[in-house]
Amino acid sequence: MFNLERLRTLDALARHGSVSGAAEGLHVTTSAVSQQMAKLEREVGQQLLARNGRGVRLTDAGRLLAEHAARILSQVELAQSDLEARRGQVAGELRLGAFPTAARGLFPAALSRLRSGHPGLKVTTVEMEPASGVRAVLRGDVDLALVLDWYNKPLPVPEGLTRSPILDDPADVAMPAGHPHADRGEVDLEDFADDDWVTWGEAEFCDEWLLDTLRSKGVEPRIAHRAGEHATQLALVAAGLGVCVAPRLGRGPLPVGVRTVPVRQAVRRHVYAVWRADADRRPSIRAAADALRAAGEGLG
Known part of the structure; x- marks a missing residue:
């Protein structure tokens, strides 16, 4: 049976295109990424990475397994969402990203609201520009990101993401x-x-x-x-x-x-929260979106 953490490492390598990018996205060291990949190669009995100049590339076997890994991890996300929804509790870990003025203007009030209302939820945050936020959600680096577009210039949001308005x-x-x-x-x-x-x-x-x-x-x-x-x-x-x-x-x-x-x-500017559609039923996602909207209403 495949180890999920190793599949997650392979998925990050496929999405980021480099060991350093995968390490940054997973918040681990490059050495940890290399070790996980070495174990996965021994596990499957095939070479998954090949040298490419100073970097690495996925072999045909690596690309094939990475495609399966993405589907497996998506199913795991769905299973976690369904279990959270069934339990109905806002708990666990939640990673949020936001562009700087949203982080400054919305996070303090929203995070305080989440902490007082849901003490079992651990929230971490990071600043990132809107386009980076969309990519981070797609990659799974954050669970929810605050992004923006302008009244006359929409921000493209790829399929597979849910978008919910927070404030104008x-x-x-x-x-x-x-x-x-x-x-x-x-x-x-x-x-x-x-x-x-x-x-x-x-x-x-x-x-x-x-x-x-x-x-x-x-x-x-x-x-x-x-x-x-x-x-x-x-x-x-x-x-x-x-x-x-x-x-x-x-x-x-x-x-x-x-x-x-x-x-x-x-x-x-229209400010939105975006998250992966396969996480749509997670109570923690819904609670965070509600807290961010309440923080936005408080500014009025």
């Missing part, structure tokens, strides 16, 4: 206090056609959204600065170095010298 997050334009539009009640994005922009990292989902949206309004944005963290973007705005789109979730107090003005045609 309005966004404003942040500008220096001395900007000509700082005292207005509303603005349009195209009002800032002549301004320098502070945006996200190049080719990130939110950066692509901003460029596409401005160009759809006939504006070719002048990108002056890029920063992944909203706090850094706002610090650059406070220094008079440009304007930026500032979502409200996890934003915190504004730096001195920064004003935010709502956009006339509301600019919103």
Whole structure:
């Protein structure tokens, strides 16, 4: 009979494409991955890995067994979900991922709610960008991830995942206090056609959204600065170095010298929780989604 941990290691190797990637995804050392694979090869009596330059690749036998491993692990996940659902208890371990502003804006209240309501549940969290969160759920590295899309730019969610809405997050334009539009009640994005922009990292989902949206309004944005963290973007705005789109979730107090003005045609991010469909019946997943929605409602 196959050892599940060894099959899980093989599955991680197939998904990540490298020993180091599998080790990171499984939260073990590369040596542990190599040892598990050596034991699995002895168990099946066939070579599953072959050298490929400085790395490794799966042999034909390795790919065949990896396909079976993925199905076996999915069935194990379903069995665990059914048993949890039958027991009806929110307990065990749950791994959550979220993009930074959701981690800051939703995790503290949601995790406190889970701890007080379900003391038998152990929750661990990690920050990750939306696309990485989707991949992590697919790979099984996290059980649930918070991801986002924009009102006019949906985030593709692959088959096999369940998506559940958590909240809509309005966004404003942040500008220096001395900007000509700082005292207005509303603005349009195209009002800032002549301004320098502070945006996200190049080719990130939110950066692509901003460029596409401005160009759809006939504006070719002048990108002056890029920063992944909203706090850094706002610090650059406070220094008079440009304007930026500032979502409200996890934003915190504004730096001195920064004003935010709502956009006339509301600019919103949609925040979702995603998890594997074969884990859909796990009470812990449902409890986490409920706690995250309650945390979002508390922001209003």
